[in-house]
Amino acid sequence: MTVTTPRGFRAAGVAAGLKSSGKPDVALVVNDGPSDVAAAVFTTNRCKANPVLWSEQVMADRSARAVVLNSGGANCYTGPAGFQTTHASAELVAQQLGFGAIDVVVCSTGLIGETLDRDALNAGIEAAAAKLSADGGVSAAEAIMTTDTHSKQVVREGRGYTIGGMAKGAGMLAPALATMLVVVTTDAAIDAETADRALRTATRETFDRLDSDGCMSTNDTVLLMCSGASGETPDADEFTSLLTEACHDLAQQLLRDAEGSEHDIEIQVVNAATEDDALVVGRAIARSNLFKTAVYGKDPNWGRILAAVGTTDAVFEPSALDVAFNGVWICRGGEPGEPRDTVDLSGREVTVTVDLKAGRQSATIWTNDLTHAYVHENSAYST
Amino acid sequence: MTVTTPRGFRAAGVAAGLKSSGKPDVALVVNDGPSDVAAAVFTTNRCKANPVLWSEQVMADRSARAVVLNSGGANCYTGPAGFQTTHASAELVAQQLGFGAIDVVVCSTGLIGETLDRDALNAGIEAAAAKLSADGGVSAAEAIMTTDTHSKQVVREGRGYTIGGMAKGAGMLAPALATMLVVVTTDAAIDAETADRALRTATRETFDRLDSDGCMSTNDTVLLMCSGASGETPDADEFTSLLTEACHDLAQQLLRDAEGSEHDIEIQVVNAATEDDALVVGRAIARSNLFKTAVYGKDPNWGRILAAVGTTDAVFEPSALDVAFNGVWICRGGEPGEPRDTVDLSGREVTVTVDLKAGRQSATIWTNDLTHAYVHENSAYST
Incomplete structure (x- = not known):
């Protein structure tokens, strides 16, 4: 019922000590292919966090092999040193998995304006890489939580393919500008153009219409990775419709988990x-x-x-x-x-x-x- | 130290029973001339209250002889019957004072979407008209308060003329969309064009830059009445500058009286x-x-x-x-x-x-x- 339900994905979540609570805070989701098609939508805030600045470059070729996500620090407004931390984390993931850093999306959430502990993050990445499994989706979803009271996950079955997803963000009460991180996976075999269009349509009608407190995050990221492992190429409209359903489900989970909100x-x-x-x-x-x-x-x-x-x-x-x-x-x-x-x-x-x-x-x-x-x-x- | 400090103005404030507390709730300010030049700035909200719809007509010829203000009800979103109440109150003021209703500006503040008691308002108008005096400014300022903890008044002395003013609105905690009502008076002899330009410049740099909770009122009105009783015609820039000072003082009083706010x-x-x-x-x-x-x-x-x-x-x-x-x-x-x-x-x-x-x-x-x-x-x- 999560990002590893579609074929071709492995994931893991570990505790790296970025959160003072000691709870899991580093997640890794890897697309084992055969396809590495990906699409992403980022915050439109002009003052973006370092992981967003990096990931926009990663997504320029509409492909990605992995995403590493951390809670416990947004790595936002931390200057060139913060960008180097993001870059180093992508390099380390790539090295552990045997591909290039430019195929690794990075997402961070937590307090802004504070240095992210690079050593702790790197240790977490090594631990997560060692723990990757086709059952790891749930632990990944748990490792990205901040003030969320529970993890958010979804699965939708298409004709011969599956869409899975995870999200964090506790609506209006999420910290650090209510950062929303969403990773959606599918084993459908679709091209980059179709993936991009489908994701933009789906987010426009779901996440974009969730306006919890009017504040725009610095780290918001919605990533779609397509492994093609099902061998099935769905009709573009049908895929878009199912993806929209999955995103709507996640958006409603975010809305309902706005802690302290009463309506x-x-x-x-x-x-x-x-x-x-x-x-x-x-x-x-x-x-x-x-x-x-x-x-x-x-x-x-x-x-x-x-x-x-x-x-x-x-x-x-x-x-x-x-x-x-x-x-x-x-x-x-x-x-x-x-x-x-x-x-x-x-x-x-x-x-x-x-x-x-x-x-x-x-x-x-x-x-x-x-x-x-x-x-x-x-x-x-x-x- | 108030709207009746400049020469040529009388005012009064009375309790008409519009407020359940029994506190004063109807105010009248009359310009005895010789000039009836006036200028006004209204809310830019497209869903305006009835008194604003009426007063915009009054101000079409850039003149006014009196303004009647009530607290205890905004007369907003009350339909044609509410507009008739506003119109009737202007007619009654005009009849009491011997001029036309089209020279009477009307302002209301309080809850929106509820009928304003026309009989109580009319009784208040008759009582206020009977009580008008050159010392009545303070009682008028008190009658327009809603959640304000104290009345807001100002006086600025120019060379040979005076500007006086009163305001209500308790910043972010004011009820009914933080309605701001401001009446500024002067005994300077200025033409309608100068009055209009000066008021727009002054409000643009003062009240317009007070953004307490981002919500735009349905009833906001800033009115300037010029009696010309001093016989002095100041330089337009000098007058604008002094008017801006007076408006700045009132705006800061509004800011500081945001009850419950701590900063x-x-x-x-x-x-x-x-x-x-x-x-x-x-x-x-x-x-x-x-x-x-x-x-x-x-x-x-x-x-x-x-x-x-x-x-x-x-x-x-x-x-x-x-x-x-x-x-x-x-x-x-x-x-x-x-x-x-x-x-x-x-x-x-x-x-x-x-x-x-x-x-x-x-x-x-x-x-x-x-x-x-x-x-x-x-x-x-x-x-």
Whole structure:
């Protein structure tokens, strides 16, 4: 049920002492082929971490043989010495496994602005390389956890091929800017172009629509590795659809594991003039602290939603807007609709629907509420 | 020391029962002339409150004789009936004072999405009109308070003329989207064009740079009324400068009265390629919940600042960025600089300086930290 479920992959997770807790913190996933096709999507933050700067170079030829991931330190804003640590870790993986460093993606997560212990990381890499196995996916998934309360893994079966995946990131409460690391594997035999397109489509409709606290990470990485070991070449659309399903599953696991959050909020924007309009409106709502604190207080405060919608340049008429909480239309035409006390927000799942009445497009954004625990965790994390 | 300090103004504040606390909630400020020149800046939110929709019409001819303000209800998202309440209140003020409703600006603040009690408001208007006096500025300033812990007032003396002002809004903890209402008066004799330019310049450099929680109000209004009673026509630049000083003073009072906040944060962005770049970067930092919770935790977390800077399209090189907290450059060239434990964030005032090294422009944005009290107040406010 993990990255080693598809054929052609080995993995391992070990404790290298990067985490003060002594928990596993170095993971390695290796693609034994026959194909080394890979695709990746990285954070769009311009101030990127060293592993992202390195991995962007690795992915220039759309191939990769392995990925090494560590928790316990983001290796971000650590300058040339930090980049050398990343490079050295790729070199060591390559040396252990007998290929080139330029085929090794590196991912890191943890505190930013602090030096990553190169010796400890290297020792971890050697231990992980020695422990690699076709059953190692679960231990790899555990080694990338930070404030996650459990590991996130997924498997989807296609016709003659399999997709597996693991992810870390505990939604809005994840540390160090909620870094999200995702590794997806498949034994489908697909070309680099198809892999790239499929991954971009899948992330655009899943991870990109998870907006936990509006902050953009420095280390976010989503990597797809394709071994081709099944010998099966699926239809591109079918593969994209299954990959999107797998990514959606992982994204929902991330959302639900936002520790301290009390609500998972699905914001549906419907009848927009364009999909972009729907997304812009959904994100504006998801980033309103006043809306998010209201949900925490179990208050179906539709006024704060209209105020957030009003900050966008989407096509709509203010006096035409309808808003529902959990299916109850408590705002109709920009005014009070059904009585707000008919809305029950005591459950974890909250659905907000905003009808722009401006067209036929729609989009969904997922977020969490803004709670005391968020403030606590993020004010105390590095002190 | 208030809106009635300049010659030619009368004001009053009364309790009309709009607030359940029974505290004053209706204010009236009247310009007795000889000039009725006025200028106003309103929220840019597209989902505006009824008083803003009305007052924009009032200000089309750049003149106003009076402003009526109420706390205890924002009259926002209350539909045509709410607009009629606003219109009726302007009509009543006009009737009491002997001029036209189209010369009466209306401002409201309080909960949004709830009907404003028209009868109570009208009774308050009649009481306020009867109580108008040249000493009434203080009572007017008190009647517009919501969660403000004290009234905000200012006076600046020019050469032969005076500027007075009052404001409400308790920074990030103000209710109903932190509505900011500001009334500035002057007995200078200035034309409508000069008044409009001066007010736009002053607000652009003061209130517009106060970004308490990134949420945009539905009711924000800044009104300038000019009586001309001093007979003095100041130089336009001199007047603009003095008006900016007065607005800066009121903005700082708003910042410092953000109840529950523990830090006032000044974000200085220096050596930007353009002033817009400096503003974009400053706002991105001010809107980062991770940065704001870090300051609450007295943690000089410069990594979260770089991550926020990296979300913008301003001109900069990530590896050239310097960041200081209270003058200590703990990030130099995108890496750790001075030891972070040399920064003391125990005081209320925190200054963050970001050096983009991309030009010669600069700008300052003010914000507050994100605290448990923010979450508490905004999750509990309307329930």
